Amino acid sequence: MKTLRITGLAIALVALATTPLIAARGVTLKGSDTMVILAQRWAEEYMNSHSGEVVQVTGGGSGTGIASLINGTTDICMSSRPMKPDEKKKLRDRYQTMGVELPVARDGLTIYVHESNPVKELTLEQLRLVYTGATTNWKQLGGADSRIVLYSRENSSGTYVYFKDHVLKGQDYAASAQTLPGTAAVVNAVARDPNGIGYGGAAYAKGIREVAVKKDAQVPGVLPTEATIRDGSYPITRSLFFYTRTKPSGDVKALVDWVLSEEGQKVVTKVGYFPIR
Amino acid sequence: MAWSRPACGCALMLVMACAVSPARAQDETPADTLQAAPGSTDERSAQIESIVEQLQAIQSEVDKQKRFKFSGYLQARYENAEDSDDSLRISGTPPAVTVANRNRFYIRRARLKLTYDSSPLSQGVIYFDGGTDRTVRLLEAYVTLLDPWTVEHRHSLTVGQFNVPFGYEIERSSSVRELPERSRAENVLFPGERDRGLKVVSQWTDQLETVVSVLNGGGISHPLYANTDPTGMKDLTGRVRWSQGVFDVAASYYWGDEATPLVGPDVETDKTRLGFDAQIFYEAPSIGGGTLRGEFYSGENLNADSLRALAPPPAGQGTALLRPGNLATDFVGGYVMWVQNFGDRAQVAVRWDTFDPNVDKDHDEYWRLGTGLNFFPDGNVRITVSYDFQNTETAGGSLYQDPKDNLWTIQFQHKF
Numbered sequence: 001m002k003t004l005r006i007t008g009l010a011i012a013l014v015a016l017a018t019t020p021l022i023a024a025r026g027v028t029l030k031g032s033d034t035m036v037i038l039a040q041r042w043a044e045e046y047m048n049s050h051s052g053e054v055v056q057v058t059g060g061g062s063g064t065g066i067a068s069l070i071n072g073t074t075d076i077c078m079s080s081r082p083m084k085p086d087e088k089k090k091l092r093d094r095y096q097t098m099g100v101e102l103p104v105a106r107d108g109l110t111i112y113v114h115e116s117n118p119v120k121e122l123t124l125e126q127l128r129l130v131y132t133g134a135t136t137n138w139k140q141l142g143g144a145d146s147r148i149v150l151y152s153r154e155n156s157s158g159t160y161v162y163f164k165d166h167v168l169k170g171q172d173y174a175a176s177a178q179t180l181p182g183t184a185a186v187v188n189a190v191a192r193d194p195n196g197i198g199y200g201g202a203a204y205a206k207g208i209r210e211v212a213v214k215k216d217a218q219v220p221g222v223l224p225t226e227a228t229i230r231d232g233s234y235p236i237t238r239s240l241f242f243y244t245r246t247k248p249s250g251d252v253k254a255l256v257d258w259v260l261s262e263e264g265q266k267v268v269t270k271v272g273y274f275p276i277r
Numbered sequence: 278m279a280w281s282r283p284a285c286g287c288a289l290m291l292v293m294a295c296a297v298s299p300a301r302a303q304d305e306t307p308a309d310t311l312q313a314a315p316g317s318t319d320e321r322s323a324q325i326e327s328i329v330e331q332l333q334a335i336q337s338e339v340d341k342q343k344r345f346k347f348s349g350y351l352q353a354r355y356e357n358a359e360d361s362d363d364s365l366r367i368s369g370t371p372p373a374v375t376v377a378n379r380n381r382f383y384i385r386r387a388r389l390k391l392t393y394d395s396s397p398l399s400q401g402v403i404y405f406d407g408g409t410d411r412t413v414r415l416l417e418a419y420v421t422l423l424d425p426w427t428v429e430h431r432h433s434l435t436v437g438q439f440n441v442p443f444g445y446e447i448e449r450s451s452s453v454r455e456l457p458e459r460s461r462a463e464n465v466l467f468p469g470e471r472d473r474g475l476k477v478v479s480q481w482t483d484q485l486e487t488v489v490s491v492l493n494g495g496g497i498s499h500p501l502y503a504n505t506d507p508t509g510m511k512d513l514t515g516r517v518r519w520s521q522g523v524f525d526v527a528a529s530y531y532w533g534d535e536a537t538p539l540v541g542p543d544v545e546t547d548k549t550r551l552g553f554d555a556q557i558f559y560e561a562p563s564i565g566g567g568t569l570r571g572e573f574y575s576g577e578n579l580n581a582d583s584l585r586a587l588a589p590p591p592a593g594q595g596t597a598l599l600r601p602g603n604l605a606t607d608f609v610g611g612y613v614m615w616v617q618n619f620g621d622r623a624q625v626a627v628r629w630d631t632f633d634p635n636v637d638k639d640h641d642e643y644w645r646l647g648t649g650l651n652f653f654p655d656g657n658v659r660i661t662v663s664y665d666f667q668n669t670e671t672a673g674g675s676l677y678q679d680p681k682d683n684l685w686t687i688q689f690q691h692k693f
Contacts, residue, residue, distance in 0.1 A: 071656025072621045085483075093453040095618055096558055096566030098522050147326075155343065170428035172397045178332060179340070193325070245621065246560055 026054030027251050031065020031078035032158050033182045034201040035240050038105060038271045039078055045267055046258055055255060059182065062158025069243055070094060075252050077243040080107065080158035080201070081165075095245050102242040104259050106274040108224025109163060109236040111211040112190045112198040119143040121212035121221030124235055127167050130197065133174025138195065150177035151186045151198035159183065162238055163199055202229075203272030229274045240273065349389040350452040350692035352408065355382050357685040384408045385688065386451055388416065397430065398423045402437075416497075417471060431480040438473045438497065442488040443514055443529045444572055445554040446612075455616050455626035456649045457663055457686045462574050462610025462632040466550055469498030474511065488516045494533045494548070507536040508545065526555045535579045537604055546605040549576040565618030573611035580606040580634050606635035624651040626663075640670045661688040 029039050036059040043055035060068075062079040069077035070090050083091075083099060091099045111127065113119060119141050122130075129135040130148055139145040152173055153160040164170065180186050183200035190196040191207040198208075202224045212221025215235045228234040248256045258264050265275040358379035366375040386408040393401045404417035419437025423430035440448045446463050447470050458464070474492035481487065494512035495502035512533025519526050531550035554572040561567055612630030619625070631644040649663035665684045 068656075072653060073656050085480075090453075092558060092566075093449070095621070096568040096616055097560050097618075098558065165428055170397065170430065175340075246565060247562070249563060 026056060027076065027255050028056045028058070028074045029076045029078055029242075030058045030060060030068045030074035032062045032080040032240070033059040033153075033184075034062075034080040034107065034157075034159050034204075035078040035105075037203060038240070038268065038273055041267050041271050042255075042259055042264060045263075046255060049263075050254070050258075053251065053254075061154060061156035062161070063156035066243065069099070069245060072245075075244065076256070079241045079243055080238065081162045082239075082241065083243060091245065097246050100244045100247055102244070102248075102256060102260070103239040103276050104242050104256075105240040105265075105268045106229050106276055107238055107240050108202045108229045108234045108274070109159065109166075109199060109238055110202045110205050110224050111213060112187060112196075112200065112205060112208040113211055114190060114192075114194045114196055115207075115209045116194050117143060117209065119211065121214055123214040123217050124167060125216070127213070128169060128171070131163070131168055131173055131177065132171045133176060146195045149193055149196045150174060151189045151193075151196055152177040152179055153183070153186065153200070154179050154181060159200055163236075166236060166238075167199075201273065205272070226269075226274050239276070344394045346392040346394070347389070348392070348693060349387075350690055351387050352385040352451070352457075352688055352690045353382070354385045354457070354686060354688045356380065356687075359681040359683040384411070385457070390417075398425055429480070433478045434475065435478070436475045438471055439476065440470050441467050441472050441492065441496070441514065441531075442476050442478075442490050442516055443467065443531055443550065444516075444552040444574070445527065445556065445570070446572060452659075452690065452692050455614075455624060455651060456628055456647045457661060457688055460572070460610070460612040460628070460630035460632075461643050461645060462572075462608075462612070462630065465632055465634065466574060466578060466608075466610070467496065469496045471497045472512075473497075476514075484520050486518045486520065488514070488518075490514045492533070494535065502536075508534060510534065512548070523558045524556070526553075528553050531576070535605075537579060544604065546579050547577045548579060548605070550578075551575050561617070565620055567615070567617040569613075569615055571611065571613040573609075575607070575609045577605045578608050578634070579604055580608070606637065608632070608634050609636055622653050624653075625649070626651065642670065644668045657691050657693060659688075659690040659692070661686065661690070663688075 029043070036057060039057045043057050046055055047053055058074075062077075062081055065074065065077035065079055066083060066087050068074040070087070072094075082101070088098060091097065111122065117138070119138060122141065126135065126141060130141070131150060131152070135141065136148055137145065138148055141148075150173070153163075155161075164173065178189070180189060180198075183204045186198035186200050187204045187206065187208055190198040197211075210223055212223050213235050214221045222228050222234045224234045224237075229237050242256060242259070244252060244256075260276075265277065268275045356379065361379040362377040364377045366377050367373065368375055384407075386406060388404065388406045388408070390402065390404040395401065400421040400423075402417060402419055402421070403415070405413055406416045407413040415438070417437070417439050419435050419439045421433050421435045424432040442448065444463070446459050447467055451459075459470075463470075472492040472494065474490055476488055476490035478488050479486065490513070492512045492514065493502075493506035494508070495506060497503055501507075510533075512531065514529065514531045516527055516529040529550070529552040531548070531552075533548045534545045535548045537544045537546055552572065552574050554570070556568055556570040559567050559569075610630075610632035612628050614626065614628040616624060616626045626647075626649040628647045629644065630647070631642065633642045635641055645668065646666040647663060648665075649661055652660040654660065663686045665686070667682050667684065668679050669682065670679060
């Protein structure tokens with residue numbers, strides 16, 4: 001009898017502990033700061049056209065969003081980089097799924113400098129040398145004789161990881177790189193610092209000058225535009241993703257379908273990113 | 278870590294303030310210093326430089342803190358065994374009191390892991406456990422060096438105390454396991470799961486991974502050699518895994534020996550394990566993800582039951598107990614398991630596992646059907662209710678009996 005009582009009590013406790021979770025809470029999106037302005041516009045327009053639907057958007061960085069997806073605290077993770085193998089493994093350990101990756105927009109990872117900076121273009125190799133601390137003066141890049149001030153992102157940022165993997169080739173950032181908590185902060189810092197350089201999503205490039213990027217010294221520099229992103233000639237082009245734990249269904253599917261529709265993709269262009277089609 | 282964002286925010290505000298604020302009284306803080314600046318561009322630039330340097334010093338400290346990562350988990354458990362009895366038993370030689378009651382609350386695991394990513398190319402880990410016997414012990418401690426020649430650092434060297442890289446179950450954290458305990462075969466063949474040595478992990482492609490290791494061989498739970506290695510020869514392991522995403526398969530091999538102290542020269546017996554494991558992942562529409570997985574072990578092992586397993590020697594030939602070949606026996610073991618998620622918050626797991634320590638002997642096989650329900654109230658908590666149907670043939674008079682040792686387990690886990 002004692003066993004039965006204790007087992008019954010445990011089951012009741014479990015039921016009690018899990019009941020509040022069943023309550024509806026709308027669709028939640030969390031993750032990439034690069035995508036926050038886009039997701040907010042999506043949410044506004046979606047809720048305007050779908051009365052009664054609730055969409056909540058939170059930033060924090062791609063890494064934070066992926067962690068939330070694994071912890072079950074968001075329905076959709078926004079990420080400006082693909083999931084890493086160890087993140088996929090954690091998702092698989094918990095949900096027995098590989099996750100569903102949905103490219104929802106394209107972005108050209110943009111290099112920002114102050115409007116007064118005479119440096120108009122940089123090669124990928126020059127960017128690597130700048131951000132790993134090997135090149136420290138603008139004069140080495142054809143600019144003024146002044147120290148290069150590096151603005152970067154936190155390591156939970158997908159943009160940070162993407163830039164590190166694709167531009168720094170896996171090397172660590174220079175210790176002097178200042179970590180800022182969002183692309184908007186990077187843009188603000190560069191806009192006010194004549195010696196600054198930063199990187200981030202194309203949609204944020206306001207009040208600064210974009211630098212044309214060259215794959216190598218032999219080719220002309222390319223600016224991130226819809227044409228160069230679409231044809232792949234801009235060297236640091238990336239996809240922006242939604243991730244879900246399982247194949248979307250219900251409210252999540254309705255939102256994802258709308259984001260991928262013509263209407264949803266128009267919002268991408270309005271915000272300053274590039275549609276996937 | 279938590280103050281990195283405010284620190285950075287302050288930094289930004291200071292830089293912004295520099296560009297717009299008029300001169301004010303001078304003080305010791307960077308902001309006030311800035312406000313006291315005369316209006317010339319050069320002076321402001323110099324002060325920005327000064328602030329930047331101060332911020333870099335702060336950022337450097339913040340970055341150091343961010344390289345530390347604390348994680349861990351706690352498993353508080355209630356167990357209720359079928360053969361529990363509210364009494365004390367006196368048995369054995371010399372006689373000892375044994376608690377027969379097996380209904381109890383206890384802490385199964387209380388683990389803290391500290392990871393320090395000193396650079397993109399190295400990592401240090403220290404991992405403690407304070408569960409079960411409430412004695413804190415070092416579970417893992419290792420240094421990992423990553424290769425500098427691939428962007429993703431696909432090759433690594435780890436030296437220290439770590440999980441034996443064999444099969445699937447061993448290296449899978451207890452915090453993510455769907456049933457409270459690992460399979461019997463794994464428990465017997467790799468007690469404690471960890472050993473000291475080095476391993477080289479190579480991720481040749483996104484699908485293909487190899488691991489080779491050189492180990493002391495005794496493992497951290499060896500009754501005699503937990504901290505030493507009595508043999509100069511080291512044990513070797515190798516594993517090849519192909520991960521297709523929804524289908525993973527691996528083959529593992531362990532090659533070692535074990536020293537057994539006998540009267541006279543020590544005897545070294547073979548210790549080999551051949552393992553195969555496979556996992557299939559699928560998604561049931563509107564239900565959730567699921568897995569079918571299995572693992573198979575075979576080989577030779579020093580068998581604690583060997584003495585009992587031996588046939589009586591022919592009359593006049595003395596005892597066979599000292600023949601080294603008889604100390605190791607051929608074993609087989611493994612499990613098949615099914616896990617099904619129901620939405621994001623519930624999960625069912627069923628596993629059948631078996632272990633036969635000596636294939637040449639009857640009535641020593643063990644099998645168990647484990648069933649479990651997992652509930653996930655939030656991202657940190659897992660509540661498990663499981664029931665194990667255990668079958669252990671035990672000699673009882675002239676018959677073999679299955680003792681009444683089925684087991685209820687209720688476990689609350691918090692992972693952070």
